[in-house]
Amino acid sequence: MGQIGTLIRWRFRRFxxxxxxxxxxxxxxxxxxxxxxxxxxxxxxxxxxxxGGAIKPSKxxxxxxxxxxxxxxxxxxxxxxxxxxxxxxxxDSFGPVRVRAGLIHWxxxxxxxxxxxxxxxxxxxxxxxxxxxxxxxxxxxxxVYPIRLGGLFFYRLGSALLDTLVITAGCALxxxxxxxxxxxxxxxxxxxxxxxxxxxxxxxxxxxxMAAGVADYRHLPDxxxxxxxxxxxxxxAAAAYLFSPAIALAxxxxxxxxxxxxxxxxxxxxxxxxxxGMSGIVPPALxxxxxxxxxSLGWAYRNFTRHYPLLFARFFEADLIVLDTGxxxxxxxxxxxRGWEARLTGPVRSxxxxxxxxxxxxxxxxxxxxxxxxxAGLITFLGWGRQLLPWMVIAIGxxxxxxLANPWARLFDPALEPGMGLVLPISDSQRRKAREYLxxxxxxxxxxxxxxxxxxxxxxxxxxxxxxxxLLALSLVEVLTRIAEGSxxxxxLLGFLVAAFFAALSGLWSVGPFLAVVPIALASILAxxxxxxxxxxxxxxxxx
Amino acid sequence: MSGQGLLxxxxxxxxxxxxxxxxxxxxxxxxxxxxxxxGPNGAGKTTTYRCIVGLQRPDAGQVLVSGLDMQTDRVEAxxxxxxxxxxxxxxxxxxxxxxxxxxxxxxxxxxxxxEDRISRLLELLELGSAANRLVRHYxxxxxxxxxxxxxxxxxxxxxxxxxSFAGLDPESxxxxxxxxxxxxxxxxxxxxxxxxxxxxERWVTRVVILAKGRIxxxxxxxxxNELLSGRFDSLTSLYLYHTRQTG
Numbered sequence: 148m149g150q151i152g153t154l155i156r157w158r159f160r161r162f163x164x165x166x167x168x169x170x171x172x173x174x175x176x177x178x179x180x181x182x183x184x185x186x187x188x189x190x191x192x193x194x195x196x197x198x199g200g201a202i203k204p205s206k207x208x209x210x211x212x213x214x215x216x217x218x219x220x221x222x223x224x225x226x227x228x229x230x231x232x233x234x235x236x237x238x239d240s241f242g243p244v245r246v247r248a249g250l251i252h253w254x255x256x257x258x259x260x261x262x263x264x265x266x267x268x269x270x271x272x273x274x275x276x277x278x279x280x281x282x283x284x285x286x287x288x289x290x291v292y293p294i295r296l297g298g299l300f301f302y303r304l305g306s307a308l309l310d311t312l313v314i315t316a317g318c319a320l321x322x323x324x325x326x327x328x329x330x331x332x333x334x335x336x337x338x339x340x341x342x343x344x345x346x347x348x349x350x351x352x353x354x355x356x357m358a359a360g361v362a363d364y365r366h367l368p369d370x371x372x373x374x375x376x377x378x379x380x381x382x383x384a385a386a387a388y389l390f391s392p393a394i395a396l397a398x399x400x401x402x403x404x405x406x407x408x409x410x411x412x413x414x415x416x417x418x419x420x421x422x423x424g425m426s427g428i429v430p431p432a433l434x435x436x437x438x439x440x441x442x443s444l445g446w447a448y449r450n451f452t453r454h455y456p457l458l459f460a461r462f463f464e465a466d467l468i469v470l471d472t473g474x475x476x477x478x479x480x481x482x483x484x485r486g487w488e489a490r491l492t493g494p495v496r497s498x499x500x501x502x503x504x505x506x507x508x509x510x511x512x513x514x515x516x517x518x519x520x521x522x523a524g525l526i527t528f529l530g531w532g533r534q535l536l537p538w539m540v541i542a543i544g545x546x547x548x549x550x551l552a553n554p555w556a557r558l559f560d561p562a563l564e565p566g567m568g569l570v571l572p573i574s575d576s577q578r579r580k581a582r583e584y585l586x587x588x589x590x591x592x593x594x595x596x597x598x599x600x601x602x603x604x605x606x607x608x609x610x611x612x613x614x615x616x617x618l619l620a621l622s623l624v625e626v627l628t629r630i631a632e633g634s635x636x637x638x639x640l641l642g643f644l645v646a647a648f649f650a651a652l653s654g655l656w657s658v659g660p661f662l663a664v665v666p667i668a669l670a671s672i673l674a675x676x677x678x679x680x681x682x683x684x685x686x687x688x689x690x691x
Numbered sequence: 692m693s694g695q696g697l698l699x700x701x702x703x704x705x706x707x708x709x710x711x712x713x714x715x716x717x718x719x720x721x722x723x724x725x726x727x728x729x730g731p732n733g734a735g736k737t738t739t740y741r742c743i744v745g746l747q748r749p750d751a752g753q754v755l756v757s758g759l760d761m762q763t764d765r766v767e768a769x770x771x772x773x774x775x776x777x778x779x780x781x782x783x784x785x786x787x788x789x790x791x792x793x794x795x796x797x798x799x800x801x802x803x804x805x806e807d808r809i810s811r812l813l814e815l816l817e818l819g820s821a822a823n824r825l826v827r828h829y830x831x832x833x834x835x836x837x838x839x840x841x842x843x844x845x846x847x848x849x850x851x852x853x854x855s856f857a858g859l860d861p862e863s864x865x866x867x868x869x870x871x872x873x874x875x876x877x878x879x880x881x882x883x884x885x886x887x888x889x890x891x892e893r894w895v896t897r898v899v900i901l902a903k904g905r906i907x908x909x910x911x912x913x914x915x916n917e918l919l920s921g922r923f924d925s926l927t928s929l930y931l932y933h934t935r936q937t938g
Contacts, residue, residue: 149799153796157789160785160789169789169825287780288782292794292798293766293767294797295766456745459746460745
């Protein structure tokens with residue numbers, strides 16, 4: 148218990164430090180004439196001196212406090228928004244039965260919704276488990292410490308379970324209105340499904356990652372073995388772990404569906420108007436579930452304690468080689484300037500290209516989505532465009548901008564600040580000019596595909612809403628980003644301003660887009676706020 | 692160099708596809724040795740370190756720490772090793788002092804002893820005033836010093852330092868050098884890689900030169916002194932001679 152206790156305690160301390168900042172004082176033994184003297188208490192006033200210096204710890208402490216306050220506000224907003232969304236979206240009356248496509252679903256609306264929420268949690272956690280087991284910096288830090296593997300397994304299992312339960316709690320909050328609308332039992336059954344799903348996701352996820360690792364080095368198929376040789380001894384490992392989260396997800400979803408069906412059988416049996424009691428299939432089905440969960444955990448434990456260091460080493464090696472399939476660096480660099488870029492001259496053209504390439508390479512996924520998203524939208528709207536409610540049209544447009552453009556990440560992320568460009572002998576006006584060209588291009592790139600989609604909508608009002616609202620919103624973000632340049636404090640305030648603008652704008656139509664947009668806006672702020680100051684150079688500590 | 696060494700690396704090989712990064716390296720380090728492990732970029736130093744601590748698995752060969760096989764007795768073997776890698780890995784949301792306390796607890800160092808060591812090291816490396824600050828607010832040099840402290844606080848029998856002096860100020864370099872000398876006198880073995888050859892020239896007890904994954908020269912202090920007083924005027928010229936020989 149000693150080492151696990153230590154790991155758990157320090158994990159919570161890290162969390163507490165993250166939320167509330169460091170606390171306490173330290174006793175440092177002063178050295179006099181090279182000899183240690185009496186221990187000396189260093190109080191907060193010495194740890195955060197006000198008399199200046201290159202780095203002002205007091206300033207850092209203030210910034211940490213501001214960020215803590217911001218985090219608390221955002222979490223509270225998120226906690227408040229979830230039940231509100233549940234109230235708006237759940238039906239006013241509940242029943243144990245829901246008939247859909249001729250099939251009877253015992254458990255009704257709440258169990259169905261809980262099932263879809265559980266699937267979302269499974270999707271998220273299946274990938275995060277892989278990260279926490281092998282890639283997260285905590286895994287790398289602890290890999291060189293003498294920690295018993297049995298203890299490490301339970302520590303990782305506990306962490307993953309806690310993580311999953313926190314997300315599940317958010318889902319439970321969303322379903323809370325079911326309770327308040329008078330269907331307490333329906334809510335409890337949904338809760339049972341969510342908790343069961345959390346267990347399934349963690350157990351199956353652990354087993355799948357271990358199975359992938361073991362299969363990778365013990366029973367490597369010929370194809371992977373060949374790939375492994377060609378790619379420098381890492382291809383097989385990379386390939387196995389590429390598939391493992393998807394396999395974990397597929398198995399988890401199958402088991403969650405199975406759990407839902409079992410729960411429906413139990414719900415059916417406890418209905419007052421049903422006679423005959425529990426179906427005979429329920430006990431063996433429950434047995435299968437227990438065996439699946441316990442069996443997965445047992446398998447994972449066995450392989451973790453036997454092979455984890457080897458699996459970690461293989462994964463670590465695979466991670467040493469990074470192939471960015473989305474970028475053909477050299478071909479791109481040599482490509483002659485085209486269109487707008489060709490008309491620019493001198494340093495403006497160079498800076499424009501620098502920003503354009505940085506933006507394009509930062510997220511290959513976004514680049515693909517610019518094409519795939521509108522295409523999917525086009526197909527969907529052609530089929531169901533007439534059935535879309537006005538607020539849905541607005542919400543889709545805004546979500547498009549929020550997710551793809553992620554304005555908050557842009558406001559905070561210093562990656563777009565060309566550090567190299569700033570030290571080149573280029574005037575501010577030229578630098579600004581290059582940026583303005585890029586902004587216009589970006590707005591056009593992100594909103595024009597949406598305009599094409601909007602054309603498929605039935606009315607002019609809907610068409611304009613879908614295109615003009617995001618265009619205005621994104622333009623505002625870009626303008627604010629320019630205003631905020633060079634200031635460390637302004638972006639945070641501007642982030643709030645933009646969030647407020649989105650909320651107010653979407654609220655003009657109805658509560659629907661408001662509820663759809665605000666959680667995404669909050670999530671974007673949380674995702675984008677993590678770099679309040681420019682990052683350090685190469686020597687800066689990387690940590691988990 | 693007879694008998695069992697504290698650290699024994701036997702014929703380890705590590706390949707990346709067609710590239711052999713480590714090609715049959717063997718080393719035996721005895722208690723009290725301070726060994727410079729030098730070589731050009733890409734010679735295989737970091738891969739060797741990683742194979743020793745188990746971050747990477749060698750394709751062939753064996754690593755023994757105090758007679759314990761790193762593959763079969765990993766936990767016990769790691770207990771005897773302190774490793775500071777090239778890339779500093781620290782928990783961002785712990786303070787400097789908390790980081791050292793956590794490491795001490797994992798290694799189950801007696802509390803009073805741990806307090807003394809933490810306080811002495813923080814003061815020695817001038818981290819005292821930053822001890823209660825989160826690691827994420829440390830500069831690159833401070834983070835490196837703290838990483839060194841995480842290894843030194845355990846006073847391990849085997850200390851592996853991969854480019855650990857890079858980016859440190861002269862005061863800290865002198866302080867760490869003193870601390871390493873103290874550990875060595877207490878019987879610890881230190882394997883140290885650095886490109887600051889002037890620092891190593893008069894300090895280390897042995898020099899191992901690596902090129903293209905192989906050891907091209909392994910010299911004890913007396914042999915090194917002999918070469919430096921005759922054919923070569925400095926460790927740099929000796930190093931350049933051997934690395935150029937291997938092309």
